Amino acid sequence: MSYYPAILYDPDPDGLVGCVVPDLLINATGRDRDTALADAVRSMDELLGDMARTGDPYPEPTAADALDLSNGMLVLLHARLPQAA
Secondary structure, three states, rough: EEEEEEEEEEOOOOOEEEEEEEEHOOEEEOOOOHHHHHHHHHHHHHEEEEEEEHHOOOOOOOOOOHHOOOOOEEEEEEOOOOOOO
């Protein structure tokens, strides 16, 4: 199983929760943590699927201890890696 580290942030002044997946350049938001995480996973699945179709290599996940977690919480997102076309 493969996982990508993500950073989950507390709500901003507008009440939106943020989730960033640095290795995949994904910035997701939602009205709560579950929605932000679901948006990040959906974006990750779409991106990895596109990469498989075009034959682009998947980026290596960054080690969790190498991330700047300032004001955020580490979460690991399961990456369903499709087989390359």
